[in-house]
Amino acid sequence: PDKDAGCSLEQACHADDLKAFLKEHADKNYYVIAYINCSAGVKALCDVICTSGNAPNIVNQAPKDRPILFVPDENLGQWVIEQTGRQMDLWKGNCYVHVEFTQQSIQRIKDDYPDAVVVAHPECPKAVRLLADEVCSTEKMIHFCNNTPAQNIIVVTESGMLHRLKKEVPNKNLIAGPTDHCACADCRYMKMNTLEKLHHCLDKLGPKVELPEEIRKKAEVSLIRMLEQSK
Incomplete structure (x- = not known):
């Protein structure tokens, strides 16, 4: 419920950057798979989204005749490559935690x-x-x-x-599991969302998240495709 609570994965792959990359490499005709921890704008540009739980299954169903671009988490993407044997180009992003x-x-x-x-x-x-x-x-x-x-x-x-x-x-x-830093594996963004803010959100029905209809519709396509492929 905190509108300023972001995500390092979302920040690592902005929709404008992905759009420019796909335009620059249009000749490759990428099949784009996006980890769900990304913006609606990125979801609108991809073919299908995935979670960490279903990523190998989703990747295995990708077309064999198109190269795969996996965004935005390169560590998750590398693990999926190991699990599936499918080669993918990986976006350079990660969860900072x-x-x-x-x-x-x-x-x-x-x-x-x-x-x-x-x-x-x-x-x-x-x-x-x-x-x-x-x-x-x-x-x-x-x-x-x-x-x-x-x-x-x-x-x-x-x-x-x-x-x-x-x-x-x-x-x-x-x-x-410990880290080499004092952050103790805490996500500073997640910790911005408190019980008090949740109560305020439910009480006042805000802050609102509003999406342009064009982006919402395109993002919905990749979400529905994931749900269909997860049956």
């Missing part, structure tokens, strides 16, 4: 908990993903934590997910 995790910081916490398993989000750098026992979306982390026989689980993603996991998986010892 997940790139704060390093191989060194995760190895240190693994040394402190030698019997722990590691679950990491695919937005993490490859060096971190290689240390993980499971790489998956936040939703699938719940399933993994519930079903692993391990009691100690190191969770490598934004800190807010740990709060939810502790409610969903109360019988396990969930350990926050």
